[in-house]
Amino acid sequence: MGGLLYNVFIDPFMQMGSAPDLLLQVLWEGFVSGTLYALIALGFVLIFKASGVFNFAQGIMVVFGALSLVGLIALGVPAILAIVMCIGIMAALAYSVEKLVLRPLVNQEPIILFMATIGLNFFLIGLGELVFGGEPKVMPTEQLGLPTGSWDFDVLGGLVIIQQLDVAAAAVACTLVAGLAIFFNKTRIGRALRAVADDHQAALSVGISLNQIWRIVWFSAGIVALATGIMWGARSDVSFALSIVALKALPVLILGGFTSIPGAIVGGLIIGFGEKIAEFYWGPLVGGSIESWFPYFLALIFLLFRPQGLFGEKIIDRV
Amino acid sequence: MLYREAGQFKTTYRADQAVFPIRQDFIGIIAILAVLFVVVPLTFNDFWLKSIMIPTLIFALAAIGLNLLTGYAGQLSLGTGGFMGVGAYACYKLATIFPDVNILIHIFLSGFFAAGVGFIFGLPSLRIKGFYLAVATLASQFFLEWAFGRIAWLYNYNDSGAIEVPTRTLFGVPITSATAAPVTQYLIVLAIVVLLTWVASNLVRGRFGRAWMAVRDMDIAAELIGIRLLPTKLMAFAISSYYAGVAGALMVFMWLGAAEVESFDINVSFQLLFMVIIGGLGSLLGCFLGAAFIWNLPIFLRAVPEMFGTHVNAATVEHIQFMIVGGLIVFFLIVEPNGLARMWAVAKEKLRRWPFPY
Structure with a gap:
């Protein structure tokens, strides 16, 4: 029993203390996957805020965006043109989702809309595999001008390797968030978006078109998905496995709150750090691979103390 | 005409609350059961039994489980696949530890292990609901998946990491593993499913079911009329x-x-959720309709190109099948968000007046 307590409560911290460079590397890994989760969660939040739809298909939109890009470049389309075309595809997707799925289902229960996005999820998986094939693909980083090297740092008597790509991903994430923040706070459409998020009927009554707003949020979620897809695809292969990884955005949302953009970022980072540290230091005690469920438990524990999330609105529907 | 209940008077509340308040329903169920128990085993070949009838019944049973929780008690769950796994692994362990006890007893007992696990993972439902609860049940799904793969004791330390069913007999006839005839297995599954469906139909009409529905419709009101939320929700989970x-x-x-x-991965959980939603939340009939629809649609789609004599490669068919399933789900939600069971209810209402609608 004493041995167990030692292994759980003391030994991991001893390891951290004795090899700080390793800890830094683990933290960096956590930061990188946290960025990915944060970006996916960002797409969720955008759509949830404006339309109250819990968009399950966000993960597959990421894959879909990345696949289209890879597919187009493989066809010989120049990278810049391919990105523009992908943005066009995302716009078309947003338009058809609004037209074919959201508009007929307006005023339905949230669970029905949630189910509809799961249906959309399946549809996009089928379409993506049909058009691009089901096998994993490699993101052509060179054509896209993404850095692929790595920096080695001598820190605290050890070596920390930082992929330049990850730095680029973090930079893209920051740019996206800053851009969205400006868009939401400074532009006319952004104000309309916030109005819709607050109250649908009040927004309608002052002449804001709900359908247009929905198209815009789905489009911006699509852009976020595309950026996520490029960054994530450059790290590992582009495959449909990401749709399961994307589910980790859910604990992120619980941590950060369903309606908060800063919450999505902070939540994503907490989950990222948490799961990597838990996996590395505590995982071996129970046989490894605990990062598949650890984020959910972290979120659960968190829920008990702060059900509205870190940045969520105070009023929350709970018992 | 077919559903004319004229002349069937109820003089007590008891009679009005019966399983089949209308005589035609009773006759209809008897007829369906007769077909399922007698005609199907005699006429269907092994392929039909093994790949259509048995899975449909099993998924319908799991869908009933999910529907009791989501449709009746209003607690969204994405972890049903994991709970099915608990039952399967528990049954496997019981069957290998106590090989002499009849396998049917093990099957019924294994449900209690799943109930215990469900009870524990139902605890967060006291604090949270809706999508937050869905995430909590996802935690159970991923944790259980991890446990099935990592805890070697669960699969008796064999190399493949899979559980292999030992041969067990009932009255000298093999009923499990490859030596069993699909017909025997079908009859056993059917008998268990019918029994448990009957239990469920009584549950939802009784004290538990009405408490669940009260909690689903408005939890604060339910609390005010004296329903204790804690035991009610946990009972639903269990x-x-x-x-x-x-x-x-x-x-x-x-x-x-x-x-x-x-x-028992997350896709099974989603599939079951589809069955419940397409079939109809809060309807036992819907579970069967939904299971039959979702399970058999891919089989049907695979069979279509062959009917026309064209040969399409398997991968393409699978991709198109994904698209069609996804599209149909959206279509069904738009056309009838209350599911197939609601369509049947509407049809029944029409049948009452046919052929003289007013």
């Missing part, structure tokens, strides 16, 4: 998981013959 567990045990012992972690 009973729902019991059904899922028995379905999982049946799935491995009466259908697949062997299973590994992937047999």
Whole structure:
């Protein structure tokens, strides 16, 4: 029993203390996957805020965006043109989702809309595999001008390797968030978006078109998905496995709150750090691979103390 | 005309609350059961039994479990696949530890293990609901998946990491593993499913079911009329998981013959949720309709190109099948958000007036 307590409560911290460079590397890994989760969660939040739809298909939109890009470049389309075309595809997707799925289902229960996005999820998986094939693909980083090297740092008597790509991903994430923040706070459409998020009927009554707003949020979620897809695809292969990884955005949302953009970022980072540290230091005690469920438990524990999330609105529907 | 209940008077509340308040329903169920128990075993070949009838029944049972929780008690769950797995692994362990006890007893017992696990993972429902609860049940799904793969004791330390069903007999006839005839397995599954459906139909009409529905419709009001939320919700989780567990045990012992972690992954949970939503939330009939629809649609889609004599490669068919399933789900939600069971109810209402509608 004493041995167990030692292994759980003391030994991991001893390891951290004795090899700080390793800890830094683990933290960096956590930061990188946290960025990915944060970006996916960002797409969720955008759509949830404006339309109250819990968009399950966000993960597959990421894959879909990345696949289209890879597919187009493989066809010989120049990278810049391919990105523009992908943005066009995302716009078309947003338009058809609004037209074919959201508009007929307006005023339905949230669970029905949630189910509809799961249906959309399946549809996009089928379409993506049909058009691009089901096998994993490699993101052509060179054509896209993404850095692929790595920096080695001598820190605290050890070596920390930082992929330049990850730095680029973090930079893209920051740019996206800053851009969205400006868009939401400074532009006319952004104000309309916030109005819709607050109250649908009040927004309608002052002449804001709900359908247009929905198209815009789905489009911006699509852009976020595309950026996520490029960054994530450059790290590992582009495959449909990401749709399961994307589910980790859910604990992120619980941590950060369903309606908060800063919450999505902070939540994503907490989950990222948490799961990597838990996996590395505590995982071996129970046989490894605990990062598949650890984020959910972290979120659960968190829920008990702060059900509205870190940045969520105070009023929350709970018992 | 077909559904004219004229002349069937109820003089007590008891009679009005009966399982089949209308005589035609009773006759209809008897007829369907007669077909299922007598005609189907005599006429259907092994392919039909093994790949259509048995899985449909098993998934219908699991869907009933989920429907009790989501449709009746209003607690969204994405972890049903995991609870099915608990039932399957529990049954496997019981069958290997106590080989002399009849396998049917093990199947029914294994549900209690699933119920226990469901009870524990139902605890967060006291604080949270809706999508937050869905995430909590996802935690159970991923944790259980991980446990099935990592805890070697669960699969008796064999190299493949999968559970292989041992041969067990009932009255000297083999009923599990490859030596069993599909007909025997079908009859056993059917008998268990009918029994448990009957239990469920009584549950939802009784004290538990009415408490669940009160909590689903408005929890604060339910509390005010004296329903204690804690036991009610936990009971819903436990009973729902019991059904899922028995379905999982049946799935491995009466259908697949062997299973590994992937047999109970998140996709199974989603599939069951589809069955419940397409079939109809809060309807037992809907579970059967939904299970039959979602399970058989891909089989049907695979069969279509062959009917026309064209040969399309399997991968393409699978991709198109994904698209069609996804599209149909959206279509169904738009056309009838209340599911197939609601369509049947509307048809029934029409039948009452046919052929003289007013």
